[in-house]
Amino acid sequence: MEEDFEGDLSEESNLKRAERRKEDRVVRKIVYVLTIGILIVAGVLAISGYNYVSAGLKPLDRNDKKLVQVEVPSGSSNRQIGDILEDGDVIRDGMVFNFYTKFKNLTNFQAGYYQFSPNMTLDQISKELQQGGSAEPLDDASKLTIPEGYDVDQIASLVAKKTDFKKDDFIKVIKDEKFFDQLKAQYPDLLTDAGNAKDVRYRLEGYLFPATYNVHKSKSLEDLVTQMVDTTNQVLGPYYSKIKEKGMTVQEVMTLASLVEKEGVTQSDRKNIAQVFFNRIATGMPLQSDISILYALGEHKEFVYNKDLEVDSPYNLYKNTGYGPGPFDNPSQEAILAVLEPTDNDYVYFVADISTGKVYYAKTYEEHMELVEKYVNKDK
Numbered sequence: 001m002e003e004d005f006e007g008d009l010s011e012e013s014n015l016k017r018a019e020r021r022k023e024d025r026v027v028r029k030i031v032y033v034l035t036i037g038i039l040i041v042a043g044v045l046a047i048s049g050y051n052y053v054s055a056g057l058k059p060l061d062r063n064d065k066k067l068v069q070v071e072v073p074s075g076s077s078n079r080q081i082g083d084i085l086e087d088g089d090v091i092r093d094g095m096v097f098n099f100y101t102k103f104k105n106l107t108n109f110q111a112g113y114y115q116f117s118p119n120m121t122l123d124q125i126s127k128e129l130q131q132g133g134s135a136e137p138l139d140d141a142s143k144l145t146i147p148e149g150y151d152v153d154q155i156a157s158l159v160a161k162k163t164d165f166k167k168d169d170f171i172k173v174i175k176d177e178k179f180f181d182q183l184k185a186q187y188p189d190l191l192t193d194a195g196n197a198k199d200v201r202y203r204l205e206g207y208l209f210p211a212t213y214n215v216h217k218s219k220s221l222e223d224l225v226t227q228m229v230d231t232t233n234q235v236l237g238p239y240y241s242k243i244k245e246k247g248m249t250v251q252e253v254m255t256l257a258s259l260v261e262k263e264g265v266t267q268s269d270r271k272n273i274a275q276v277f278f279n280r281i282a283t284g285m286p287l288q289s290d291i292s293i294l295y296a297l298g299e300h301k302e303f304v305y306n307k308d309l310e311v312d313s314p315y316n317l318y319k320n321t322g323y324g325p326g327p328f329d330n331p332s333q334e335a336i337l338a339v340l341e342p343t344d345n346d347y348v349y350f351v352a353d354i355s356t357g358k359v360y361y362a363k364t365y366e367e368h369m370e371l372v373e374k375y376v377n378k379d380k
Helices: 002-057 078-087 094-103 122-131 152-162 167-175 177-186 188-196 221-245 250-263 267-283 290-297 306-310 333-340 365-375
Strands: 068-072 112-116 141-145 212-216 349-352 359-362
Touching (some): 068 078, 078 094, 094 122, 112 122, 122 221, 152 167, 167 221, 177 188, 177 221, 188 221, 188 250, 250 267, 250 333, 267 349, 267 359, 290 306, 349 365, 359 365
Antiparallel strands (some): 068 112, 141 212, 349 359
């Protein structure tokens, strides 16, 4: 009897274990299916979120140049500004704008009236917001965009083309020593060194920041130039102490930045080229920048010839050592930062491949000439 009972119990236990194993397999299948389902849903959400953010980062309409006027009230947060831009059909999504500006640590947006277009990037819009808007509506204003690396003569031509002002009148304001002294008193940290410079063509060369400005018909050329100088001062404001720590003058920084602006395309190259110039100055070598020759000649052309190197001018940095009298154009913030934060190297030569724009560096003249033959004279 006992043996029969134990056998029955053993069989019953086996059946229960078998049932539990079946249940475990079912549970595992269910968990597996649920896990896969959750992963698929998470993947779909991630892709959807990525596409959503990517779309929000792009211009609303690359082909739409129509100007839209918006007002940013005083004290507006980045999120509120994003909503204003979205409501004005300037950007795709205000929340993405808010996240973008926080990720990029973009602050100091100014109140005022602005004119934006749907083809502008979030970066372009942010830069204008940092520069400040107008205290009055912009119905009677036109937008003037100064490209990076433009010199005074090029800016004067652009002003004449885009506004009702004349080129000669712009140049006259730039040359006005009394007006310069007023600006220097207003921006002493920025312009004192420029005021002490010798043999400069234009004292304000280098200090007319490349950006987009609203030109009111009711405003004067002095107002426009002051706005450009004020923007330069805002950009340089955080770096005045660093300039002193480096033992440089503002004029030297802006001069070197104006060369770096034209010599380098990528920020990596700009930082390397800035150090090359510092290395040359340290050893007493002339900077030998073609940009200086073109400025000395007062020309804008693609090639510099040997005869051009003989031009008699303090701006000729093939003949003269050091920085030269002053800036050769009006550099961007990136070029200025490249001078203040160069990449450490021991190169004293560089040359760019004329077909690709890639820059190659050398420590000796022999290495440099090999690179010139390989990347510049290859098609001659």
